[in-house]
Amino acid sequence: MMLIGxxxxxxxxxxxxxLLGAFFACLLxxxxxxxxxxxxxxxxxxxxxxxxxxxxTKAYEDYIRKGGxxxxxxxxxxxxxxxxxxxxxxxQRVSSLCLEEHKEYKxxxxxxxxxxxxxxxxxxxxxxxxxxxxIFGMIFSxxxxxxxxxxxxxx
Numbered sequence: 001m002m003l004i005g006x007x008x009x010x011x012x013x014x015x016x017x018x019l020l021g022a023f024f025a026c027l028l029x030x031x032x033x034x035x036x037x038x039x040x041x042x043x044x045x046x047x048x049x050x051x052x053x054x055x056x057t058k059a060y061e062d063y064i065r066k067g068g069x070x071x072x073x074x075x076x077x078x079x080x081x082x083x084x085x086x087x088x089x090x091x092q093r094v095s096s097l098c099l100e101e102h103k104e105y106k107x108x109x110x111x112x113x114x115x116x117x118x119x120x121x122x123x124x125x126x127x128x129x130x131x132x133x134x135i136f137g138m139i140f141s142x143x144x145x146x147x148x149x150x151x152x153x154x155x
Contacts, residue, residue, distance in 0.1 A: 004027070007020075007023040008137070011023050012144060015148045015151075017145050017148055020141050020145040021145060023141050024138055027134055027137050027138045031131060037127070038124070038127045038128075038131075041120070048120075049112070049113050052112050053109045053112055053113065055072070055076075056108055056109065056112060057085065057109070060090070060094065068096075070097070073097050074097040077097055077098050077099060078099060079115065080111035081106075081111065082106040082108040082111035083095065083097075083098035083105060083108070084106065084107060084108060085107060085108055090105075091106070
């Protein structure tokens with residue numbers, strides 16, 4: 001990032017088309033990477049939610065089978081602010097791992113999906129904002145590069 005900033009800053013200060021072109025190219029690569037990561041994150045969102053729900057189910061089954069001592073299950077309860085799974089009786093079985101304010105039954109599988117969906121929305125908004133800033137940087141660097149070229153043609 002420092003190298004990219006160096007290209008942009010020195011290109012603008014020295015009025016160098018080459019450095020501004022390198023700055024534009026770097027921003028273009030970053031923008032392409034952001035779009036690619038965003039597409040993969042969007043396409044993999046449901047799989048991530050399903051994997052987290054399966055991990056919760058496995059941790060719940062391990063807790064019931066072993067009779068206690070599962071920090072993963074407790075972390076899920078803290079993360080999703082829930083207690084139990086599809087079975088309303090499940091909250092009683094794992095009540096020792098639930099937060100005091102969330103001892104009543106609340107399906108963790110649904111809550112995990114809600115929390116992760118909300119988190120993905122926030123990440124998506126931040127990605128769009130970052131991509132927008134990158135586009136503005138690309139536009140401004142090209143405008144400055146063209147202005148430098150036009151001012152040199154007038155000399």
